[in-house]
Amino acid sequence: MRETWVIGAASNRFGKMRETGREAATEVALAAIESAGIEPRQIGYTFVANAFGVAEHQAHVGPLINTGLGIPEVPSCTIESACSSSSAALHEAFVHVSGGFTDAALVVGSEKLSHLDTLAATSYFACGADYPFETKNGATFxxxxxxxxxxxxxxxxxxxxxxxxxxxxxxxNGARNPHAHFQKPISMETYLASPMIASPLRLYDCCPFSDGAAALVVAAKEATPSPAREPLVIRASARAGSIAGMHDRPDMLGLPATRAAAEIAYRQAKMTPRDIQFAEVHDCFTIAEALALEDLGFFPRGTGAKESFDGTTARDGRFPVNPSGGLKAKGHPVSATGAGQVVEIFEQFNGLAGARAVPHAEIALAHNVGATGGSCSVHIFSRR
Ligand SMILES: CC(C)(COP(=O)(O)OP(=O)(O)OC[C@H]1O[C@@H](n2cnc3c(N)ncnc32)[C@H](O)[C@@H]1OP(=O)(O)O)[C@@H](O)C(=O)NCCC(=O)NCCS
Structure with missing residues (x-):
């Protein structure tokens, strides 16, 4: 396998987009290619993540993005893995580039749902669960x-x-991030007074519905030895699955797919959880962040939420988690979320994170879950 890097990255502000998903995807793709200091014609494959394009009456968006970039002849495909679509696209790009099938690949995730009301958006999202057993019986995320x-x-x-x-x-953290959907801090009193959504989860336990787009350029070190920015060396690109329907799982105290993907990732990177200096984890709900920290091996079972309460995971704590604001505050535009986590790590490693910078970070982990854990990606990045 060839050493493979993320050499360019860009994101728009998550929240509500004026543009269509396809327009936003093309804009961030161009920005990512520019940040890499290469030309669009150097892209050999485009991997698009776009789970809910049908809500905009637009599927097969890859050729449209490539046409907008002036490279209509470049092959493309859409990868769907619910909320982990763009980390799955990153994994496919890694496989192609490290395996020598192409020297540089574009990963672009985009989603627009803000033209739908909460009921319609909830119904679309629920398609990612086990329809006959969960969704049809009224289960929502x-x-x-x-x-x-x-x-x-x-x-x-x-x-x-x-x-x-x-x-x-x-x-x-989101209050310090210009890409974030919500850029306002909240107090514990505000949290505790917020309405109950699905007991015990309150409004502020939930990620919002967000539009957004994020793009990455993945390239072989040997093909682009001197990129314009500090590249992220992909030390591990792992995917795992588990039983999709929660009713069939033997264990509800964590997500088996996270544990499996983490084990593969640590093995690939020849690292342990202790080597990771900060992490972007999938906090679609606060419970998801707590479980992720335990499943990824950072904290013992049952202590993930307590570590946040104790300040360990604060931006200036011993182990910063979600310095971007996470899905909770940065937002969760489904197919852009995984790529957006990597944009955060790229900005952190390139001194572009401004007021939310994590000092002296050399190794970071990104964790992105599909639905309730039917699929999961774990990537580990380091500086050169
Ligand atoms: C929690 C939830 C039900 C709230 O929806 P809602 O009650 O219809 O809220 P609205 O969209 O009407 O927004 C009302 C206000 O709350 C804010 N808001 C909405 N969701 C919010 C959230 N998750 N966190 C914080 N504020 C939120 C809105 O910005 C708006 O503020 P404003 O009045 O100052 O403009 C909805 O955000 C939700 O379902 N989130 C989860 C999405 C999901 O399941 N994703 C997949 C994960 S696997």
Whole structure:
């Protein structure tokens, strides 16, 4: 396998986009290619993540993006893996580039849902669950993650303030991120007073519905030895799956796909959780961040939320988690989310993170989950 880098990255501000998903994808793709200091014609393959294009009456968006970039002859395909679509696209790009099938690949994730109301957006999202057993019986993602929360909360005596600490921390980080959907800090009082969405999850336990687009340029070191920016060396690109329907899982105190992807990633990178200096993890709900920190091996089972409460995972804590603001505050435009996590790490390593900079970071991990964990990606990056 060839050493493979992320040499360019760009994102728009998550939240509400005026542009269509396809227009936003083309804009961020061009910005990512420019940040890499290469020309669009050097791209050999475009991997697009776009789970809900049909909500805009637009599927098969890859050729449209490539046409906008002036490279219509370049092959493209759309990768769908629910909320982990663009990290799955990154994995495919890594496989192609490291395997020598192409020297440089574009990964672009884009989603626009803000023209839908909450009911319609919830119905579209719920298609990512197990339809006959979950969705058809009324389960939504807030409901499914509430089930995970109500399973682990009594098992570990997790207090609401512990989940609240995750929300407060991520909103504080989002307030420092110009890409973030929400750029306002919240207090614990605001968290505790927010309406119940699906017990025990309150409004501020939930990620919002966001539009957004993010793009990455993945290239072989030997083909682009001197990129314009500090590249991210891809030390691990791991994917794993698990039983999609939660009712069939033997264990609800974590996500098996995260544990499996993490094990592969640490093996590939020849690292342990102790080597990671900060992480962008999939906090679609606060319980998801708590479980991710445990499943990724950063903290013992049952202590993920408590570590946030104790300040360990703050931007200036011992182990910063979601310095971008995470899905909770930066936003969750489904197919742009995984690529957006890598944009954050690229900006951190390139001194572009401004007020949310994590000092002296050399090694970082990105964790992106599809739905309730039917699929999961874990990537580990280092500086050269
Ligand atoms: C939590 C949720 C139900 C709130 O939806 P809603 O009650 O219809 O809220 P609205 O869209 O009407 O927004 C009302 C206000 O709350 C804010 N808001 C909405 N969702 C928010 C969230 N998750 N966190 C913080 N604020 C939120 C809006 O910005 C708006 O603020 P404003 O009045 O100052 O403009 C919705 O955001 C949700 O379902 N989130 C989860 C999405 C999801 O499942 N993603 C997939 C994960 S696997």
């Amino acid at each position: 807030p409901g499914l993650y509430a089930t995970l929360a109500s399973t682990s909360q009594p098992a570990y005596a997790t207090r609401p303030e512990m989940f609240g600490a995750i929300a407060v921390k991520n909103h504080a």
